[in-house]
Amino acid sequence: MKVSVRNIRIIVLAVLAFSVLALSPAIAGAVSFVPTKPIEFICFFSPGGGSGIFAETVGSIMEKEKIVPVSMPRIYKPGGGSAVGMAYLSEKKGNPYFLGSTANPIILTPLKVTLSGRKTITHRDFTKITILAFDEMAVVVKYDSPYKNLKELIAAAKAKSKSVKFGGTAVGGTDSLLVASLAKAAGVEFNFIAFQGGGEVNAALLGGHIDAMSANPTEMLPQIEGKTMRMLAIAAEKRLAGFKDLPTMKEMGYNVIFNTHRGIMAPAGIPAEAVAYYENAFKKLSETDAFKKYIADNNMTPTYMNSVQAAKYMNDFADYAAGLLRDLGIAKK
Missing domain, CATH: 3.40.190.150 (Bordetella uptake gene, domain 1)
Incomplete structure (x- = not known):
């Protein structure tokens, strides 16, 4: 879609x-x-x-x-x-x-x-x-997450509706709208959980209370370099120069730019x-x-x-x- x-x-x-x-x-x-x-x-x-x-x-x-x-x-x-x-x-x-x-x-x-x-x-x-x-915004998971790429995350959501828990700040904010855009493009339903701030979202992901979150890649750089989190895909028109190995959602088959x-x-x-x-x-x-x-x-x-x-x-x-x-x-x- x-x-x-x-x-x-x-x-x-x-x-x-x-x-x-x-x-x-x-x-x-x-x-x-x-x-x-x-x-x-x-x-x-x-x-x-x-x-x-x-x-x-x-x-x-x-x-x-x-x-x-x-x-x-x-x-x-x-x-x-x-x-x-x-x-x-x-x-x-x-x-x-x-x-x-x-x-x-x-x-x-x-x-x-x-x-x-x-x-x-x-x-x-x-x-x-x-x-x-x-x-730009990316989908982020815990480093040891079972989901190695965005397709695996989507497959899990397709297998059982709302089984994949996404975290973010404020329903109706940018985080939730990116998740809604991806869900619409992939034809799935996620379980979006709202937190008071980005720090709480990070803690929930690292604690295994949610499966994924959306975030700006640069803001996640310390966690990425520290190998506590991984990015699965970016919701951009093309790959970012600073993250050349990070595929776009379009490349993964989901035409989402957000x-x-x-x-x-x-x-x-x-x-x-x-x-x-x-x-x-x-x-x-x-x-x-x-x-x-x-x-x-x-x-x-x-x-x-x-x-x-x-x-x-x-x-x-x-x-x-x-x-x-x-x-x-x-x-x-």
């Missing part, structure tokens, strides 16, 4: 030529907006995680490489799975001196609320600036000139050696989407995720 996350990315790339041509005058520098005071760069999560590292890396490079002529202090607004930070940023409507770092939760957290019939702030209430990278995007958004209603300025600035960022090193060190997939493309990607991903959430029973079908 073909999974549509891959189609989302193909469609977005298909409109690249039109979008670039439409915005080329601004990208060439024909903009009137230039920041003259510090730009608050808001991270919706606590320092130290993937989103925090992304925000610190981007902000530091923008300052050190003088891509922007002002400072970009990183402001942390964690809470509510991104809801606190999104509420803060939404209050700055029309103000181009505020930016936020984006990842899947800014789409998924509000989506679970709106699918239940309630209103909340969503990603659609902001100006999307860019998407700069994709953080990852976490890393991008930038701004409050609604900022001037078009500011959007063009930031598009150009983050395009320059993506071409720096420092950002390329960050991508390589973290085994991420680089990309560059302008405002139009980023908005389309996020909207399409939200539509796709809504279907998976319904499959998980989080929203009514």
Whole structure:
């Protein structure tokens, strides 16, 4: 069964030529907006995680490489799975001196609320600036697991429904949606068990309480090198340079592409000139050696989407995720 996350990315790339041509005058520098005071760069999560590292890396490079002529202090607004930070940023409507770092939760957290019939702030209430990278995800098992590859794991799930226990954080979050995508593609049912945090998931796997988990490969590197865990497959378009021996799910026969995007958004209603300025600035960022090193060190997939493309990607991903959430029973079908 073909999974549509891959189609989302193909469609977005298909409109690249039109979008670039439409915005080329601004990208060439024909903009009137230039920041003259510090730009608050808001991270919706606590320092130290993937989103925090992304925000610190981007902000530091923008300052050190003088891509922007002002400072970009990183402001942390964690809470509510991104809801606190999104509420803060939404209050700055029309103000181009505020930016936020984006990842899947800014789409998924509000989506679970709106699918239940309630209103909340969503990603659609902001100006999307860019998407700069994709953080890939892998299926991980204990090192001495009886499952030597993904096909064996799937075979066990087919032999007895919900016999294979997957662990992750929060039903409806990225972990559970990857598992749901794989289950849908393979035609099986897994038993997904939610934990409070990644540390609990790791402990459950090592303790033999679950059979598998989903995780970012770089985050699992200490366990992989220490031979306490193994990766079975990556949910990426192609193999990662840092893990050349790790097959993709596509190679194993399951057409699943699922990852976490890393991008930038701004409050609604900022001037078009500011959007063009930031598009150009983050395009320059993506071409720096420092950002390329960050991508390589973290085994991420680089990309560059302008405002139009980023908005389309996020909207399409939200539509796709809504279907998976319904499959998980989080929203009514």
